[in-house]
Amino acid sequence: MKFGIVVFPGSNCERDSFDAAVRALNEEAVYLWHQDTDLQGVDAVILPGGFSYGDYLRSGALARFSPMLNSVRTFAEQGRPVLGICNGFQVLTESHLLPGALTRNTSLQFLCRQVALTVENTKTLYTHQYTQGQTITLPIAHAEGNYFAQPDTIKQLEDNHQVVFRYAEDVNGSINRIAGICNKAGNVLGMMPHPERNLWKQTQWTGEGRPLFDSLYTSILKTLASV
Amino acid sequence: MTTTASDVLIEGKAKIVRQDTTAHQVRVIFKDCATAFNGEKFSEIPGKGELNAKISGMLFQLLEEHHIPTCFVALGESANELVYNNLTMIPLEVVVRNHAYGSVCKRFGFEQGMAFKQPLVEYFLKNDAANDPQITESMIQERGSLPASISLSLLERRALQINEIFVAFFEARGIRCADFKLEFGVDAQGVLMLGDELSPDNFRLRDVKTAQVLDKDVFRLDLADLIETYQTLLKRMEAPTKLALDQPRTYWAQVFVKSRKNILNPESKAILTSLHNVGFTSVNGLQAGKRFEVQIEANTMMAAERQLLKIAEDVLSNPVIEDFELELGLSGGVS
Known part of the structure; x- marks a missing residue:
């Protein structure tokens, strides 16, 4: 199994995602340079955190126009897994692969701390190894994580159970305390918290971000087996 | 088609506007009379209506070819008539x-x-x-x-x-x-x-x-x-003369991007609070935004506008949270 981690100028969490695949899951991973178009036969794409293109114009806005994102869009439209973490989530909304927008935190501060989240939907390929309503702790590190969408979009997200993670309490002003959403098909997930930064617990790969990668791993295994 | 007096919507100095059978459309009949000096000079000139309808139709079609939105739908049943969208x-x-x-x-x-x-x-x-x-x-x-x-x-x-x-x-x-x-x-x-x-x-x-x-x-x-x-x-x-609009020229534009009205803009709020903190308490509204100066090449200003609207909507602004305004002019006019 091969994971592809897209690297933009200004990405800074690509190594953490690489480690999640290679060290936690013992699988293969490759970096996908933003100027390239070849996805190198990967089974899942991770858009990592960071400040792609220096956050110029709007966070995630310019990454959308990179050649690699075109390939990722086609990949996503084929129903293949695309996970956007933090800046990756911003890239996904700017690319219209997920609805809404991530705006400045209401506090105006860059927030870098552990936050409690509830897992709202365990039926996705990213979360089936969590339990419904489970509270987990993951780190956040962002200035623009305040999720916004028009009321009808929010209603659709809630009605379709596309809100996958919710902050236990308000941290950045996000509507309905939304921390992570998936698309309608469920193969594209965007989230502000960093699951790849909580893989370890007391020298074991048992951090609370781990089940997300385990879920993704078994989901891919299942699809590979069915082909 | 028979016309009745009741389907006349307006009659002016030069045209009669009738309701078409298609909703939202009207038939415009060009009259055979000429007026000048706000109606002081007046003459009945047979054949004028037909010529004016023909020339108008041609020029409307010319504009439509260059993406200028007009009322023009089609030439009418008779030579002195055009079909318009009702505006x-x-x-x-x-x-x-x-x-x-x-x-x-x-x-x-x-x-x-x-x-x-x-x-x-x-x-x-x-x-x-x-x-x-x-x-x-x-x-x-x-x-x-x-x-x-x-x-x-x-x-x-x-x-x-x-x-x-x-x-x-x-x-x-x-x-x-x-x-x-x-x-x-x-x-x-x-x-x-x-x-x-x-x-x-x-x-x-x-x-x-x-x-x-x-x-x-x-x-x-x-x-x-x-x-x-x-x-x-x-x-x-x-005469089938080619239009001299095949040479690209440079236009100058400004695009203003700001938060949409119902969206909280924490940046504007922070600036406003700071103004109050330093004593400018009379400021009770402030909206931060972005301004882009764009130089663009296009064959016509309308083509430039179409490109710029796309650029502003797809790239310079995020329509989920932002609105934009466009100003566009000939060289030097803006920027």
């Missing part, structure tokens, strides 16, 4: 002048025929009783003449975009497009559309070499036979 008309006459003729000479003392440094746009209120007086921006606001979706700067830009196409079209036929009058309206969605007519009644067209008058001035000033003149013009318009 809510804006009660303004928008006059574009490239050369000085007529009232502008009287009002500002310009020498007849002199070329302006850049095209001028003037506005007149449509009001026969008051002799269609010239009107200023603040008076337009006072009278509420514009629909909510339309700004005067859009009206001016569109007039200049149309002018660019007309100048090129007539220039390619050895004709100087000195000035013309436009009337605009909005469709049911509030989109600005060119309406009225595009006949030589509303233009000043002069042969570049001989200065021969090819417009209604022949009637106003008793210079020549109107029908013969309009026929000459139509013939020259029908």
